[in-house]
Amino acid sequence: MKKLSFIFLLFIGFAFSAKAQHDPSDQIVSANWDVIGEVEFKMAKDDSEMYAIFNNDIKKRAGKPFELEGYIVPIKDGMKQTKFMLSTLPINQCFYCGKNGVPIMVEVQLTEPTKFTYQTIKVRGTLKLSTANALDASPISLINGKVVK
Template identity: 40%
Template sequence: MRILLVALSLLFINPVQEKSTWKTLAKVTIEKKFDELMNFEIDYPTFSEEVKALDGKEISLEGWMIPLDELRGENYFVLSALPFANCFFCGGAGPETVVEVFTTEGFDFTEDRVKVTGTLSLNADDPSRLMYVMSKAEVTD
């Protein structure tokens, strides 16, 4: 019986953990600063200690693909916590709801929800990148 309970609990940890990870990633404050070089205001994040603890760690997230391969290559997309119509780029949420993803292998674009596992890096300084970047990522259904 104990083995069955452990096995069942493992089945349910990942979905809860992934939702929890998006909630953790939301624990960031954004400050707008004028950038002299770019000549406009840019969002600069300040990460909470909980978010900083994820830096360099392997995490899993579920979300929707936003294909931007023409910008960075064929193994690149942006993962959104929300469906495309509600994502950050479409005005429905903030920058904490998207992650740049660099995969280890090619992937097939889908409009369905996907699970992505990879190494998270925090970006507080490069305004040409998102504040969350996942590398060495694998996409599963």
């Protein structure tokens, strides 16, 4: 019986580790995500601060309507979300576990709450860039956002 239990747990472990692997077909790719992905970051010499370096391509879009499709990564608990991170990979792909790296993410602030979902959503809002310490606040945000159906 012990051996059977061990084998069962072993298979369950493999199933969970398989789900944690990155599935390339889940990755959201778009021209707007490419613009976001071009942002570079510079660490202070003592690693206490990090700043975004914005190129001209993203700077010219700042303060204007911008649309992204992605996956909700909640900042707070709850089924209804108004402020969250939007990612190019789904939350169940375990991008914090060290296997896949951290995907591109943008902070989203909606004018009306939306239900949490594991499916992608499309959001339209005003692109906001911040030169503050990126370790304290998101350097790229979509503010006054609305979910596009």
